Amino acid sequence: MCGIAGLFLKNRALEPELGAMTAAMLSVLTSRGPDSAGFAVYGQAMPGFLKISLRGAENFDFGAMAAALDVDVSVHDDHAVIAVPLEREARVRALLVQRFPEVAVVASGARMELFKGVGQPDEVSKRFGLVGMTGSHAIGHTRMATESAVTIAGAHPFSTGADQCLVHNGSLSNHNDIRRKLIKEGMRFETQNDTEVAAGFLSWQLREGAKLDEALGAALDTLDGFYTFVVGTETGFGVLRDPVACKPAVMAETDDYVAFGSEYRAMADLPGIADAHLFEPEPARVYFWERAA
Amino acid sequence: MRVAAAPVAVNEPVVFDLAAAGLRALNAALAGLTATTNQTVWRVKNPRGEHAIAVGVTAPVCIFVDGPVGYYCAGMNDGADITIMGNAGPGVAENMMSGFVRVTGDASQAAGASAHGGLLVIEGNASARCGISMKGVDIVVKGFVGHMSAFMAQSGNLVVLGDAGEALGDSLYEARIFVRGRVASLGADCEERPMTDEAAAILAGLLRRADARAEVGDFKVYGSARKLYNFHVDHAGHY
Numbered sequence: 001m002c003g004i005a006g007l008f009l010k011n012r013a014l015e016p017e018l019g020a021m022t023a024a025m026l027s028v029l030t031s032r033g034p035d036s037a038g039f040a041v042y043g044q045a046m047p048g049f050l051k052i053s054l055r056g057a058e059n060f061d062f063g064a065m066a067a068a069l070d071v072d073v074s075v076h077d078d079h080a081v082i083a084v085p086l087e088r089e090a091r092v093r094a095l096l097v098q099r100f101p102e103v104a105v106v107a108s109g110a111r112m113e114l115f116k117g118v119g120q121p122d123e124v125s126k127r128f129g130l131v132g133m134t135g136s137h138a139i140g141h142t143r144m145a146t147e148s149a150v151t152i153a154g155a156h157p158f159s160t161g162a163d164q165c166l167v168h169n170g171s172l173s174n175h176n177d178i179r180r181k182l183i184k185e186g187m188r189f190e191t192q193n194d195t196e197v198a199a200g201f202l203s204w205q206l207r208e209g210a211k212l213d214e215a216l217g218a219a220l221d222t223l224d225g226f227y228t229f230v231v232g233t234e235t236g237f238g239v240l241r242d243p244v245a246c247k248p249a250v251m252a253e254t255d256d257y258v259a260f261g262s263e264y265r266a267m268a269d270l271p272g273i274a275d276a277h278l279f280e281p282e283p284a285r286v287y288f289w290e291r292a293a
Numbered sequence: 294m295r296v297a298a299a300p301v302a303v304n305e306p307v308v309f310d311l312a313a314a315g316l317r318a319l320n321a322a323l324a325g326l327t328a329t330t331n332q333t334v335w336r337v338k339n340p341r342g343e344h345a346i347a348v349g350v351t352a353p354v355c356i357f358v359d360g361p362v363g364y365y366c367a368g369m370n371d372g373a374d375i376t377i378m379g380n381a382g383p384g385v386a387e388n389m390m391s392g393f394v395r396v397t398g399d400a401s402q403a404a405g406a407s408a409h410g411g412l413l414v415i416e417g418n419a420s421a422r423c424g425i426s427m428k429g430v431d432i433v434v435k436g437f438v439g440h441m442s443a444f445m446a447q448s449g450n451l452v453v454l455g456d457a458g459e460a461l462g463d464s465l466y467e468a469r470i471f472v473r474g475r476v477a478s479l480g481a482d483c484e485e486r487p488m489t490d491e492a493a494a495i496l497a498g499l500l501r502r503a504d505a506r507a508e509v510g511d512f513k514v515y516g517s518a519r520k521l522y523n524f525h526v527d528h529a530g531h532y
Contacts, residue, residue: 245421245439248383248401263382264361265342278361278380280401280420283440 001144002156002169003029004249006230006260008137008237008289014256014271019133025259025266026121026130026140032262033142036155037124038116040165040232043135045110049083050162052092053106053114055152056080065100077127079106079115109163111135111234116155136291139232141167148193158196160187161203163234168195169247169262170226178222198223202231213288216240220284230260236290245283252276258289306357307332312339316346323373326352342382347375353392367394370411386413389430402439405432408449414503421458424451427468433503443470444480452499454507465517471496473512486516 005025009015019041026037055078056062062080066073069092071082084092096103107114115128121142125131141156148154157165172178175194178201183189187200201222205215212231216238219229228247231238239260241249252259252267254276261267264278281287309319319337326332335356340346344363347356350373358366361379371390380398389408396404399417406422408430415423418436424443433452440458443451446468456474463480469492470483479485486492492514500507 243440245402250380250382250401263342263363264380265363268341268361274360278398280399283421 001032001146003032003142003262003266004167004169004228004230004260005029005140005142005262005266006138006167006232006237006239006258008258008291009256010258010291011256012136015136016134018135018138019129020131021270022133022138022140023122023125023130024269025261026125026142028266028268029142029262030121033144034120035145035150036116036118036143036152037121037141038114038143038155038157038167039125039128039130039138039140040107040112040114040157040159041130041133041135041138042111042163042232042234043113043133046083048086050086050089050108050110051113052082052084052108053112054080054082054096055104055106056100057102060103065103068099069095076115076129078117079128081113107157107159107165109159109234112159112163112165112232114157114159114165116141116152116157118150118152118155137232137237139165139167139230139237146171148191153191154193156195157232158193158199160189160196160199161206164199164203164206164232166195166199166202166229166231168198169228170242172198172223172225172227174224194225198227198229199231206233212236212238212290213286216286216288220286228262235292236288238289239281239287241281241283241285243284249281250278251281251287252278306334306336308336308338310338311343311346312341316343319346320348323347323350323352323354323356326350326354328352330354340379344382347373350375350392361398370394380417381415385415386411386430389413399436400434404434405430408432410449412499412502418455424449424468427451431499433499433505435503435505437474440477441480443468443483446470450495450499452496452503452505452512454505462515462517464521465515467517469495470515471512472515473507476513476515479515482518482521483515484518486514488512488514 062075117124156167159165172194175197179197202215228249229240337358340360342363346366348368351371353372356375358377363382365384367375367386370392372392374393376395381396381400383401386394387406389411391410395414400415400419402420403422404419405413407426409428413432415434419434419438421439423438427446427449429449431450435454437455443462447466450469452471457476459477460480462483465483
């Protein structure tokens with residue numbers, strides 16, 4: 001199982017509603033994935049700064065940490081997003097490792113903030129304050145674990161590059177082999193999870209100069225197993241299904257947005273859905289939308 | 294929702310708000326109908342992509358579902374005439390026994406799976422595995438069908454006005470497949486067959502019943518080559 005919700009706004013007037021719309025979609029998808037949930041939100045960039053999403057233990061004092069690092073912080077339950085001046089990125093990352101080893105770096109990027117946790121989707125959304133978040137696109141996931149344990153490490157989205165994230169419904173069969181090859185290419189992995197390998201594969205492709213649609217095309221040739229992927233980059237939003245296409249996928253497009261749902265019912269409350277172009281993405285075909293940064 | 298208690302004239306639609314009363318109440322109300330019920334027309338409002346809407350109906354009633362539905366809508370239908378005004382999720386009309394199911398939009402994968410009888414008409418496209426293991430149902434798809442359609446289909450007829458995806462009719466038994474458009478590839482043991490008078494008459498009848506504007510002469514018919522029915526010792530090396 002697992003549920004995927006994705007929303008890519010074309011109409012900027014909807015940006016204040018992005019978090020609320022995404023939270024509503026994830027709530028419906030609880031039945032497909034009740035054990036954990038997560039989401040990435042592409043919000044406003046802060047020129048000259050990098051956003052780093054962090055996760056600490058319960059009641060960890062992010063305020064004191066931010067003061068010690070001399071950065072601005074926005075705390076969301078056991079996650080926090082710090083804004084790091086670009087010229088200090090390496091220094092701050094080093095200090096995090098040395099002085100705050102109990103803090104995990106979840107993701108980083110100019111615009112992307114990423115949150116994930118164990119628990120029912122509604123509870124996870126509420127803990128992190130998803131409803132109040134704004135931005136241009138968001139990708140969320142509700143998980144029913146099959147390939148690895150119900151832990152925060154197994155929750156989606158996975159991020160293996162700046163502003164890049166991936167969510168997955170399905171399971172991969174050749175992830176150990178691909179992981180070994182990617183490690184030789186210098187990619188680093190935090191878990192034994194199959195989905196992280198798919199994310200790492202795309203990040204490696206992008207690092208080597210591929211565009212997102214080209215990277216997704218390469219994934220078709222390399223990754224074996226069942227998958228519906230939804231991926232995000234700073235300005236793009238992509239969808240890919242394996243050639244057998246067992247895992248469900250429905251898309252809705254209007255003048256205002258492109259939406260992805262594992263099922264239509266996740267999109268039933270979106271504005272203008274009655275007049276949306278509803279379609280099922282075809283197997284083994286790369287779908288990709290991009291907007292100006 | 295007092296569906297049963299409300300006095301309703303013959304053929305006056307019973308309007309059922311699924312968002313207000315819930316799925317179990319709908320399916321219980323439909324399951325309680327007898328063959329002689331006066332509540333012969335039903336309109337289901339706010340389906341919102343819910344699963345298993347109007348499953349297992351055995352009364353000869355008309356049901357209109359006002360919008361897109363999720364998994365297994367009209368499954369196990371036995372005699373009802375069910376119209377889905379929108380797209381259908383996976384397994385629409387799966388295991389239908391008799392009756393008529395019409396989808397005005399597209400159908401997701403495994404439409405009409407394992408269905409024994411009745412007629413399923415899809416006005417738009419059907420995704421992968423349309424008619425998988427069909428056992429006597431007739432299916433008319435006015436758009437295209439996805440890969441592995443009519444996989445292991447045992448009997449009945451699949452009519453496709455558009456194109457068919459890869460591996461059409463793989464491991465086919467005795468179902469007939471009519472395709473007007475392009476076939477991406479045929480599955481194992483599926484082959485083009487001559488359009489006999491009998492096949493042409495069946496196709497003409499289905500096109501008429503589905504209100505499909507198409508000429509019989511524009512279709513090709515596919516069936517089983519019957520080479521997989523028995524173990525053949527010369528093929529031992531392939532196993």
